Amino acid sequence: MNPQPEWLQTRSTADDRGASYLSIQDVNKTYRTRNGDVHAVEHADFDIDEGDFVSLVGPSGCGKSTLMSMIGGLETPTGGRILVGGAPITAPRRDFGYVFQDPTLLPWKSVLDNVLFPIRTQKRVVADYLAEAERLLRLTGLWDFRDKRPAELSGGMRQRVAICRGLINDPRLLMMDEPFSALDAITRDDMNLALAKLWDEVHKTAIFITHSIREAVFLSDRVLVMTARPSRIVADIRIPFARPRIDTMQDEALFSEICAYIRDEIHQAHDKHVSR
Amino acid sequence: MKLIHRLLGIEAQDIDGLSRQILMPVGFALAVLLLWEGVTHVFSIKEVLLPAPSAIWSRLQESLPVLLQHAWPTAWESVAGFLIASVLGIGLAALLSASHTMRSMLYPNVVLFQLIPKIALAPLFIVWLGIGFESRLAFSVFISFFPIVVATLAGLDNVDKSLLRLCRALTASNWQVFASVRLPHALPYVFSGMKIATTFAIIGVIVGEFITSQAGLGYLILFASSQADTALILATITVLCVFGLVFYGLVALAERWTRTRFGA
Ligand SMILES: Nc1ncnc2c1ncn2[C@@H]1O[C@H](COP(=O)(O)OP(=O)(O)OP(=O)(O)O)[C@@H](O)[C@H]1O
Ligand SMILES: [Mg+2]
Numbered sequence: 001m002n003p004q005p006e007w008l009q010t011r012s013t014a015d016d017r018g019a020s021y022l023s024i025q026d027v028n029k030t031y032r033t034r035n036g037d038v039h040a041v042e043h044a045d046f047d048i049d050e051g052d053f054v055s056l057v058g059p060s061g062c063g064k065s066t067l068m069s070m071i072g073g074l075e076t077p078t079g080g081r082i083l084v085g086g087a088p089i090t091a092p093r094r095d096f097g098y099v100f101q102d103p104t105l106l107p108w109k110s111v112l113d114n115v116l117f118p119i120r121t122q123k124r125v126v127a128d129y130l131a132e133a134e135r136l137l138r139l140t141g142l143w144d145f146r147d148k149r150p151a152e153l154s155g156g157m158r159q160r161v162a163i164c165r166g167l168i169n170d171p172r173l174l175m176m177d178e179p180f181s182a183l184d185a186i187t188r189d190d191m192n193l194a195l196a197k198l199w200d201e202v203h204k205t206a207i208f209i210t211h212s213i214r215e216a217v218f219l220s221d222r223v224l225v226m227t228a229r230p231s232r233i234v235a236d237i238r239i240p241f242a243r244p245r246i247d248t249m250q251d252e253a254l255f256s257e258i259c260a261y262i263r264d265e266i267h268q269a270h271d272k273h274v275s276r
Numbered sequence: 277m278k279l280i281h282r283l284l285g286i287e288a289q290d291i292d293g294l295s296r297q298i299l300m301p302v303g304f305a306l307a308v309l310l311l312w313e314g315v316t317h318v319f320s321i322k323e324v325l326l327p328a329p330s331a332i333w334s335r336l337q338e339s340l341p342v343l344l345q346h347a348w349p350t351a352w353e354s355v356a357g358f359l360i361a362s363v364l365g366i367g368l369a370a371l372l373s374a375s376h377t378m379r380s381m382l383y384p385n386v387v388l389f390q391l392i393p394k395i396a397l398a399p400l401f402i403v404w405l406g407i408g409f410e411s412r413l414a415f416s417v418f419i420s421f422f423p424i425v426v427a428t429l430a431g432l433d434n435v436d437k438s439l440l441r442l443c444r445a446l447t448a449s450n451w452q453v454f455a456s457v458r459l460p461h462a463l464p465y466v467f468s469g470m471k472i473a474t475t476f477a478i479i480g481v482i483v484g485e486f487i488t489s490q491a492g493l494g495y496l497i498l499f500a501s502s503q504a505d506t507a508l509i510l511a512t513i514t515v516l517c518v519f520g521l522v523f524y525g526l527v528a529l530a531e532r533w534t535r536t537r538f539g540a
Contacts, residue, residue, distance in 0.1 A: 074445060091447070098445040104438045108460050108538065121448040121456065 007258065009222075009236045020047035021085060021205060022071070022173065028079030029066050040066040042230045044080070048222075050172070053199060053206045055216035058226030059266060064209045065101075065177050071207065072096055072175050084173075094122055097171035101178045103162040105150040111137070112146040115164045122169065129168060136164040139198055156187040160194065173205045181211065192218055196245040213262045218250060223258075225265050235265045327507040335507040336514060343496070343515050350481050350493040351519055353409055357416025358477035358523075362470055364417065365424030372425075373432040373458065374450065386425060394419050398483050407488040416480030420473035427469025431462025460538055467531040474523045478516070493519075 029041040041063040048054050056064050069075040071082055073092040082089045092098075097118075105114045112133060119129045137143040140160040150158055159179050166174050180188045192215055199206070199219070210216050216223045217239055225235040237258060241249055249255055309329045315321070316328040323331060336343065368386075372379045398415055405411035435458050443453045485494025493516050500508035 072445060074441065092445045094447055096445075098442065100438060100442065102438055104436070104442045106439070106457065106460070108463075108535075117456075118446050121443070121446045121452050 005257075005261075007238050007240045008261075009238050021050035022048040023083040024048075024067075024071065024080075025083070026080035027067070027070060027077045027082060029063065029070060029075065030078045039230055041070070041077075043232065046224060046233060046236065048205065048207070050205050051203060052221045053204075053208065053219060054222045054224060055208045055210055055220040056224050056226060057210055057213055057216045057262065057266075058231065059228045060211065062226045062228050062231040064226060068175050068177050068207060068209055072098060094169065095172045097166035097169065097174040099159075099162050099166040099174065099176040099179045101181060103150070103155075103158040105158060105161055105165075107150050110147050110149060111142060111153070111161050114150065114161055115168050117165060118169050124169070132170070133164070133168060136167055139201055140164055140194060154187075156183055156191055159183065159191065163195070163198070167202060167204070171204070173207065175207045177209045178211065179208075180215070188212075188215070193247060195219060196243075200244045213259050214250065217255060217258050217262070218245060223262065225262050227266060235262065237262065324504050324506050327510060331507050332510045332514065336511040339508060339511060343493075343512060346491055346493050346496045346512075347515055347519060349409065349489075349491045350478070350485065350516075353413050353484075353492075354416055354474075354477040354481040355523065357413050357480055358420055358470075358473055360413075361417045361421040361473055361477065362424055365421045365469070365473075366428050366466060368421075369425050369428035369432060369462075370454070370459075372429055374454065383429075386422070390422050390426065394422075395479075395483055398487055401484070402488055412481050412484030412489070412492075415484050416477045419480040420476035423472040423476060424466070424469040427465045427472070428462055431465025432458045434465070435461050463534060463538065464531075467527065467534075470527050471524060471531075474527055475520060478520055478523070482516075 024044050024046050027041060027044040028039070031038040031040055044063075044067055056067065058064055066075060070077050071089065073089045073096075076090075084093070106117065109117070115133045115137065116126055116129060119126055134143060137146055140163065142157060142160055142164065145153060145157065150161070153161070159182075163176070163179065166176070180191045183191060196219055208216070208219060220239050223235075223237045223239060224233050225237070226232070227234050239258065240254070312326075313328050313330060316326055327335070368382075372383055372386075397418070401411040401415040401418070405414055432454075439457055439461075440453065443457060448456075481492065482494035482497075485492040486498055489495040493512050496512045497509050500506075500512060
């Protein structure tokens with residue numbers, strides 16, 4: 001048996017649970033449906049430190065979106081608790097930013113107005129955020145398109161607008177649920193580079209959901225691997241690459257080694273589950 | 277043909293677009309009028325039965341002062357009816373979309389009312405409100421109100437679920453969701469309801485004038501028919517058509533303006 005690689009973290013059951021910024025403690029979610037109960041999330045139990053970019057990877061239907069909705073306060077857990085800075089989450093928080101699978105832009109508003117939408121709905125002073133909007137739009141290469149309507153943009157551009165909107169109120173935590181899954185492979189690679197570059201600038205805590213192992217490893221400080229339902233977290237990996245992340249990182253042996261490890265974990269768990 | 281286009285400096289596809297949008301329908305209508313004109317002359321159809329378009333046109337010119345005098349009450353009553361119906365209709369739709377209780381109480385009844393042939397209720401309005409303009413105005417409001425409610429409510433309801441989730445994530449209030457998401461999204465629906473309502477508002481007033489009135493285009497039609505003045509009937513209808521077109525056009529213009537102003 002191989003010695004454990006150093007990037008593989010053993011999960012701590014230390015006493016200082018809850019000292020981290022975000023603490024997910026034995027969280028369950030069961031949807032009651034007409035066809036019986038669906039255990040969407042079972043025993044999710046991990047902490048996230050401030051400043052970490054954390055990816056959740058796992059097969060479709062394993063409860064990633066549900067878990068994120070609970071962290072975001074959009075769903076309530078049926079068991080366990082989620083603490084932010086020590087306080088339980090009961091409702092969506094204004095110091096969180098959200099990016100969903102589809103860009104959900106307001107089609108009748110310009111790019112700039114879409115980015116400022118959270119500011120307006122949260123009744124903050126728009127003038128205070130114009131500079132930040134400009135900075136984000138410039139970082140994502142959208143400043144020249146600020147007066148365009150979403151329909152005039154490409155899919156990748158729309159998703160970048162959604163990310164700018166998620167970041168406009170300087171959230172402490174940005175949640176992204178498969179933001180690039182609707183994009184073609186080439187655009188997706190570009191978006192990964194753009195997001196990595198953006199993260200070198202904004203340094204925020206992030207939870208990023210994806211099906212793509214390479215995407216997760218490329219972008220993250222830490223990757224949590226989930227298995228199919230009943231879902232568990234089977235691996236917790238600290239990505240040992242320095243920032244800024246560069247494209248050529250994906251050619252390194254270590255990068256492929258980590259990706260292969262994650263893939264094996266998902267498949268093993270899947271096979272075990274199937275052969276049971 | 278190509279040569280002519282080139283001489284005039286017009287691109288072929290411009291001609292194509294223009295001809296499809298304007299030249300073809302107008303040309304067809306003119307052809308029908310010509311045929312009509314020809315048929316009335318060739319078969320020497322009596323003017324009481326079917327006057328030729330040229331006869332209607334000259335009748336229109338000679339009676340223009342009378343026609344305009346009668347157009348006024350019809351016009352203001354239907355415009356006022358339409359405006360009141362728009363305010364009430366959008367208001368009721370907003371209420372129904374905001375309150376579950378109101379919706380379950382009222383919406384099935386609105387749908388049921390939709391099914392009634394509303395024209396049949398016109399005499400009731402006269403019983404209740406008398407033979408003045410009030411009864412015609414009220415009936416016009418009543419009849420043009422439903423398309424606006426139904427269309428507006430569809431627009432307010434049809435909002436993307438993911439947009440609503442975004443609003444929830446941003447802790448937007450119900451009012452903000454309504455004002456910044458539901459209403460702008462509903463605008464095209466509201467205007468399609470309002471465009472239908474323009475016609476309904478005119479129908480409401482005309483029907484009222486048929487039943488009881490001393491003025492208005494509906495009254496004039498009835499009067500002309502009692503005189504067997506078919507040319508005047510058709511001239512009045514022509515004026516009515518022009519008024520309906522202008523009315524519809526104004527609403528379409530308002531829609532263009534609102535949509536460039538507020539998007540959607
Ligand atoms: N509102 C709901 N009611 C009932 N069941 C639900 C609901 N939402 C999700 N589920 C179920 O919970 C499970 C997990 O769903 P979830 O959307 O969290 O998965 P996911 O990991 O995000 O999948 P994907 O990668 O395909 O987006 C699925 O089996 C789904 O059918
Ligand atoms: Mg999902």
